[in-house]
Amino acid sequence: MPTRFEQYERARKVLPGGVNSSTRYNRALQTPFYASRAEAGYVWDIEGRKFIDMCCAHGAALLGHAHPAINEAVQKARELGYLSVFETTYHEELAAKVCDYIPCSERVRFCSSGSEATLHLIRACRAFTGRKKIIRIEGHFHGYHELIYIGGQPPVEAFPDNRRHPYIESAGIPPEFAELIVPIPFNDPESLEAAVSEHGADTALLILEPVNYNTGCILPDPGYLELARRLTAEAGIVLFFDEVQSAFKKSRGGAQEDFGIVPDVCTIGKSLGGGFPLSAFCGRAEIMDLYMPVGNVQHSGTFNAHLVPVLGGLAFLSEIAKPYFYPRLRELEARFHGGMDRIIEEAALNMLVPHHGARFDFLLGRKTPARRYEHTFCHDKKLMLKIYKACWERGVYFHDYGGPPCHHGYCIQHTDRDIDEVLNVLEDVLRGCREELAVG
Numbered sequence: 415m416p417t418r419f420e421q422y423e424r425a426r427k428v429l430p431g432g433v434n435s436s437t438r439y440n441r442a443l444q445t446p447f448y449a450s451r452a453e454a455g456y457v458w459d460i461e462g463r464k465f466i467d468m469c470c471a472h473g474a475a476l477l478g479h480a481h482p483a484i485n486e487a488v489q490k491a492r493e494l495g496y497l498s499v500f501e502t503t504y505h506e507e508l509a510a511k512v513c514d515y516i517p518c519s520e521r522v523r524f525c526s527s528g529s530e531a532t533l534h535l536i537r538a539c540r541a542f543t544g545r546k547k548i549i550r551i552e553g554h555f556h557g558y559h560e561l562i563y564i565g566g567q568p569p570v571e572a573f574p575d576n577r578r579h580p581y582i583e584s585a586g587i588p589p590e591f592a593e594l595i596v597p598i599p600f601n602d603p604e605s606l607e608a609a610v611s612e613h614g615a616d617t618a619l620l621i622l623e624p625v626n627y628n629t630g631c632i633l634p635d636p637g638y639l640e641l642a643r644r645l646t647a648e649a650g651i652v653l654f655f656d657e658v659q660s661a662f663k664k665s666r667g668g669a670q671e672d673f674g675i676v677p678d679v680c681t682i683g684k685s686l687g688g689g690f691p692l693s694a695f696c697g698r699a700e701i702m703d704l705y706m707p708v709g710n711v712q713h714s715g716t717f718n719a720h721l722v723p724v725l726g727g728l729a730f731l732s733e734i735a736k737p738y739f740y741p742r743l744r745e746l747e748a749r750f751h752g753g754m755d756r757i758i759e760e761a762a763l764n765m766l767v768p769h770h771g772a773r774f775d776f777l778l779g780r781k782t783p784a785r786r787y788e789h790t791f792c793h794d795k796k797l798m799l800k801i802y803k804a805c806w807e808r809g810v811y812f813h814d815y816g817g818p819p820c821h822h823g824y825c826i827q828h829t830d831r832d833i834d835e836v837l838n839v840l841e842d843v844l845r846g847c848r849e850e851l852a853v854g
């Protein structure tokens with residue numbers, strides 16, 4: 415087997431940056447993490463080293479790798495001849511389960527990625543309202559496409575201007591798309607009220623991550639989601655929860671169940687397919703029935719709801735419905751965060767590990783929770799990369815995301831010993847950074 419450096423040199427000749435997803439280039443390692451195999455809560459690199467996997471496929475591997483229920487689903491798909499491009503009884507069975515679990519879901523459509531799901535659902539929201547604008551929240555992430563990769567996570571330098579001139583987050587996105595985006599800060603009732611009163615008549619949707627895992631795991635302030643629900647209902651704006659990450663992490667019904675606020679529509683993804691590419695968008699029947707062939711909104715695709723992910727999804731939703739599942743996730747959460755709280759306290763570190771269910775972020779440079787995007791500017795990205803690298807050297811893999819506060823997590827197959835080992839490694843590494851993380 416080549417070393418990761420040799421592999422990187424080879425891969426760069428045929429893949430831009432040696433990767434198939436820009437963020438797979440790992441800035442902490444200065445190469446991508448080239449994996450050779452994975453099992454349960456572990457991943458092996460191409461040099462044969464074993465790691466405790468705290469990336470868990472960015473939240474998609476909530477069951478861990480090669481879970482027996484998923485292996486069975488693959489075997490079943492094989493026996494059925496994979497049946498690509500057909501509807502089957504399994505599709506309906508999966509849809510019925512989603513509608514049973516997710517409070518806002520009266521109808522659901524499946525596709526492969528979170529980005530696809532937000533794209534298709536934004537289209538239906540526009541068709542439903544006959545309006546164009548999107549109110550979105552700074553720090554929240556909803557996919558990489560032209561409709562919404564604007565104004566979410568501007569660099570610090572571009573930040574103050576973001577609310578007047580939404581920041582275009584990738585070259586190649588025409589500036590005209592930014593004219594339809596209204597960015598506002600999270601957890602700020604006045605800004606939400608002002609945006610609805612100024613733009614409401616032109617606004618199709620308010621989109622948000624109910625838990626902002628993509629920037630410091632920021633939770634909604636009490637009352638904020640209630641306000642969003644009330645204002646959008648009054649203004650005829652579709653309330654859109656992007657639950658691609660939050661679905662299933664704490665409960666079967668997603669953040670809408672956790673916080674008791676039901677949006678009009680939502681996207682779900684990541685863990686839904688049990689590790690296979692499966693996402694979904696769902697919501698009120700009168701919006702969802704706008705899709706062809708009932709209505710006139712297009713959503714079609716060769717690989718939509720391929721049988722392997724559909725059977726993976728059924729296996730996943732059955733597994734999480736078993737009585738052991740959420741109590742065990744809560745045990746892992748309590749063990750990990752109990753340990754982290756102790757480490758932070760004993761070493762007097764200026765940092766937090768905010769969490770909601772099975773995912774958490776590291777936020778450096780503050781002791782009190784961030785409530786919006788700019789509260790995370792204290793986070794030291796370089797130090798974060800150094801921490802990730804030191805953990806990797808000791809056999810614990812956190813994905814780097816380039817260094818900002820972003821999400822990590824464990825899976826149902828992680829053991830108490832795995833969690834204790836991750837805590838030992840983090841304790842060692844963070845104590846080594848005590849000076850950089852000193853309070854004050």
Ligand code: PMP
Binds near residue numbers: 556
């Ligand atoms: N929305 C949210 C809230 C996400 O966290 C992500 C992925 N991090 C996406 C959308 C995009 O999903 P995907 O990577 O599957 O396209």
